[in-house]
Amino acid sequence: MDFKSSDTVVAPGPFAGPRSEDILPASAATAVKVVIVGGFGVGKTTLVGAVSEIRPLTTEETMTQAGADVDDNAGVERKTATTVAMDFGRISINDELVLYLFGTPGQQRFWFLWNGLFEGALGAVVLVDTRRLEVSFDVIGRLEERGVPFVVAVNTFPESPSYPVEELRAALDLPAEVPIVGCDARRRESGRDVLMSLMRYLYSLTNPERP
Amino acid sequence: MSDPDQEWDEGDPERLYVITRGRGGLSQRAALDLVTLIVARAEPHPSMQPEHAAILRMCHYPLSVAEVSAYLRLPMSATTVLIADLLADKRVEARAPVPKALLPDRALIEAVMHGLQKL
Numbered sequence A: 001m002d003f004k005s006s007d008t009v010v011a012p013g014p015f016a017g018p019r020s021e022d023i024l025p026a027s028a029a030t031a032v033k034v035v036i037v038g039g040f041g042v043g044k045t046t047l048v049g050a051v052s053e054i055r056p057l058t059t060e061e062t063m064t065q066a067g068a069d070v071d072d073n074a075g076v077e078r079k080t081a082t083t084v085a086m087d088f089g090r091i092s093i094n095d096e097l098v099l100y101l102f103g104t105p106g107q108q109r110f111w112f113l114w115n116g117l118f119e120g121a122l123g124a125v126v127l128v129d130t131r132r133l134e135v136s137f138d139v140i141g142r143l144e145e146r147g148v149p150f151v152v153a154v155n156t157f158p159e160s161p162s163y164p165v166e167e168l169r170a171a172l173d174l175p176a177e178v179p180i181v182g183c184d185a186r187r188r189e190s191g192r193d194v195l196m197s198l199m200r201y202l203y204s205l206t207n208p209e210r211p
Numbered sequence B: 001m002s003d004p005d006q007e008w009d010e011g012d013p014e015r016l017y018v019i020t021r022g023r024g025g026l027s028q029r030a031a032l033d034l035v036t037l038i039v040a041r042a043e044p045h046p047s048m049q050p051e052h053a054a055i056l057r058m059c060h061y062p063l064s065v066a067e068v069s070a071y072l073r074l075p076m077s078a079t080t081v082l083i084a085d086l087l088a089d090k091r092v093e094a095r096a097p098v099p100k101a102l103l104p105d106r107a108l109i110e111a112v113m114h115g116l117q118k119l
């Protein structure tokens, strides 16, 4: 394998920057993030793409098979590495504030790859497909453990059985206050509504005294 | 989900990178979030490592660390090392995201809702 022994980075060039229409204003001062999490093929990338003002981009992280830190071992050439990708999109909220949306697979081992993916996130959208509800159990448990507020969005595929919301709530063992909304990840308005329900839920959490 | 390994891309050896121990800026690197906004404060120079020059060019206007990683086609871990180099030399400015302790913040959530309504 070709490894450089110096501290340089092997990268394919040329390096493109953002297209002119994808440039943020100089006044952009703060960014916030929301994580879209769900099983494989549940529509994460579609949802991100539907609401994003930029064509979704991909960031990746590499992971050694042994799971050890590359820095810990001079004999790196013996290790095989795996690349895991995460799609993301962007919505400019106003001249100063930018919202980023990250779509990530449900397993926790992927989350660890991105330093602080959930750290400082406003909240999360758990995207579920009623044909495979069971893949969401673990995700929901992990988010609860980490204290990340979330809403559940049920993506409607043609062959997906539809259940009354309260049946889904019981199946997913969700507390009464966690919103469950339907969505068509391909439609911008639908994706926007999902984000809105997350925001309304987050808003309600800032005011626990609310009647 | 039954066989997650099949979802993994095999790492291309050409894409792998090695960063020597003792590279500076570790604390700055740790402070870089996916959504920290990076803004160039210096011009790219031909003597620079090409990746550093590329970051200065693309961050003429604010750009998140995640976007820099995507455009460089480099993993986040390598991207943050490069940005930390530039931060240490004061060639870029980092605009940190809202600290976790301040979340959720009513005014912030209201602003986001207002922005989403325009979508």
Ligand SMILES: Nc1nc2c(ncn2[C@@H]2O[C@H](COP(=O)(O)OP(=O)(O)OP(=O)(O)O)[C@@H](O)[C@H]2O)c(=O)[nH]1
Residues within 6 Å of the ligand: A038, A039, A040, A041, A042, A043, A044, A045, A046, A047, A103, A105, A155, A156, A157, A158, A183, A184, A185, A186
């Ligand atoms: N009918 C219908 N199809 C959808 C919907 N959302 C996504 N799809 C389709 O489902 C397939 C998978 O969607 P993706 O957005 O790639 O799913 P993903 O969660 O990003 O998948 P991975 O990244 O591979 O885990 C695509 O062919 C989409 O067109 C939806 O709301 N309704």
Ligand SMILES: [Mg+2]
Residues within 6 Å of the ligand: A044, A045, A046, A087, A103
């Ligand atoms: Mg995807």
